Amino acid sequence: MSDKVFEKVAANGLISRRHLLGLGVSGTGLALSGAALGADSGINFQIPSWSRQPGPGASAYGARSSYAENLERLSGAPNPTYPGGGASRSPLQHLQGTITPNSLHFERHHAGIPNIDPSQHNLVINGLVRQPLVFRYEDLLKYQMVSHIHFLECSGNSGALMRGEVGGSAQSLHGLVSCAEWTGIPLSTLLDEAGVLPEAKWVAAVGADAASMGRSVPISKALDDVMVALYQNGEAVRPEQGYPMRLFCPGWEGNISVKWLTQLKLTAEPTQFRDETSKYTDTMPDRSSYQFTFPMGTKSLITSPSGEMTLNQRGIYQVTGIAWSGGGSIRRVEVSADGGQTWAEAAIQGHQLDRALTRFTIPWEWNGGRAILQSRATDSQGNVQPTREALIAQKGTLSFYHTPCIQSWGVNTQGEVTNVYV
């Protein structure tokens, strides 16, 4: 251990975030001397093979290291009664920063991934408009665009926490959230060209997949910050994210950001699509349902240490995780190591952007005893992430949609980390 004096700021080992920039994981850098570098140090000072001869040159399209293949999405087995239905989850415990690389962005499909030829794909705007219009892909590329870094989260994310005792990892429990820079055309621009009639109160958005996935978007949102997204982290939107175009509704449940977008129909009432009636509705304990719960909650999650990890030795760990809110930017994240009895404020590691993943971190000294690690986000509107107990008291457990509650990771005396409820 270092001889530094660390200021403890909450019970069970949390250390002031003010130490952040000066605090290493004391003792991990091995002293470089003969004694330290014996055969048992694990350090190899032979000139490695890759330093002896030139490697392959530049390429047209790069790939990750074969040593980094633990960075994979996780999907369940295909369901033969639901062809093309399913999801894959981002490996949150292996990611860092806030941007999700396109190849690791979570997926949710209702009829698999259509392989769309953009030259044969159209976007129709019709219904309650002065002039119905049809746009070809190449037309849309000529439009003025906007770019924003935003999270996208499936409203079913973390729903397993409503289903009783479950194990799992950050990925398997919470991996239906990702973050990217989305670039596209403000929907208001296209609607303005078609001319929205006064009686139009909703926009029915429909995808070109075999499920004809559809959702109704209130006109106020459609004219506010919704975009027809054509690019994701700089390149064309990926097929699994809606190539050649998708709707993107910042801060709202992922399902309403309709992929493979092919129609926008202006209507006076919601269209009552399958995915806003039989699914994506929140049933309360009295069996009544909230049909539309659009904005995602104020939420955070410790990604390391997290479920299915093991702490191998006592000492200082960097607790890190992500926070986000459909209501704005993240103002503050607090961390507890004693199951929510005492809290300390974490440091924000990078940018704090509107409705984007925000990375937090705080040092923590594990003394070898039991601990329960939690994080609690507060957004720019003052919304505070609720406990699981409070969320269940409010909405029961019949619905597993919209569950932004605090995640508790239990650490036992063997250092094993698991999902626990407190």
Add this chain to the structure above:
Amino acid sequence: MSDKVFEKVAANGLISRRHLLGLGVSGTGLALSGAALGADSGINFQIPSWSRQPGPGASAYGARSSYAENLERLSGAPNPTYPGGGASRSPLQHLQGTITPNSLHFERHHAGIPNIDPSQHNLVINGLVRQPLVFRYEDLLKYQMVSHIHFLECSGNSGALMRGEVGGSAQSLHGLVSCAEWTGIPLSTLLDEAGVLPEAKWVAAVGADAASMGRSVPISKALDDVMVALYQNGEAVRPEQGYPMRLFCPGWEGNISVKWLTQLKLTAEPTQFRDETSKYTDTMPDRSSYQFTFPMGTKSLITSPSGEMTLNQRGIYQVTGIAWSGGGSIRRVEVSADGGQTWAEAAIQGHQLDRALTRFTIPWEWNGGRAILQSRATDSQGNVQPTREALIAQKGTLSFYHTPCIQSWGVNTQGEVTNVYV
């Protein structure tokens, strides 16, 4: 054409950026009626094959659409006398927003790409320190990290403009710049553990590639904002970007952000590596040389319309491009359509982050005549991008490094866009 009245703000067709959110590319949305949708409309309203049956399901690691394969890096032919030497350039004219996807980030290699096993890779800190240290990759993963979105640019980028009349595209002339979210350990943290001695004024950074690429970093920069980067846009740094770790020196010429980092040696003087003596130095007209020119200049570039494109019809185009500066954030980008005689301020499309690519855009009406499109960036320090003429007057044309001058794209009466000098 639309019947909208557009406010002209500079000569030869530039339209006020205040029209941005309300301005479409007038006339591209085809009226949806029987007459407009005849066989000659090019619109296909048959139900496409991809809407008729479920597509493939979720995957572990995603890929782009086969229809988006024009998004490729461009590299020259291998040089048999320089094995592993070379570069590849980002397809700037096909990208949008500001983040470069990892697979399309530019490359520059001096001995190809080593395939490093991280369990056999070490980072040594030695030289003028109280305690030399050696870190294993797994040690470094435990450290406190920081995340920043920053551009990276090769100092040789755009150097072709110093070599007389050349054709080319935004990619071939300027594609050695990209932008990513980099996450890593502040170098100051690691140096603090080793204990920098007062006489240490430079840090010699050496890579594990077969070229042993090395550069000397002034201690003031090393202790300021340099990081040992382990993640790029959320996932492990790619092999072609230095897996498992690289130095990252924000705002400085790319070569000093040493990839495959394996040694940091504290020294009293620069080490005089090959890449800071025979290369990456700026020779002036009198044959004297500036050895160290670290920060990249204040620069911008119109990516569309750009070289090798053709405007197929008169009308309104969205001029868009990227701006960046090693001196801070971008304060303003101006655009000219008449070769720099009159200027109009462009809109900033997304975020304006410190030393990051910033996207600008402004509408422009091409009347079918000749035009010369230029952009001119001003950064947060008030630095203004110079003309090519002014840059040559200052530094001559013997050196092709550090050439942040204004790019002029000429448009002829056939709509063909080419690199021109004015």
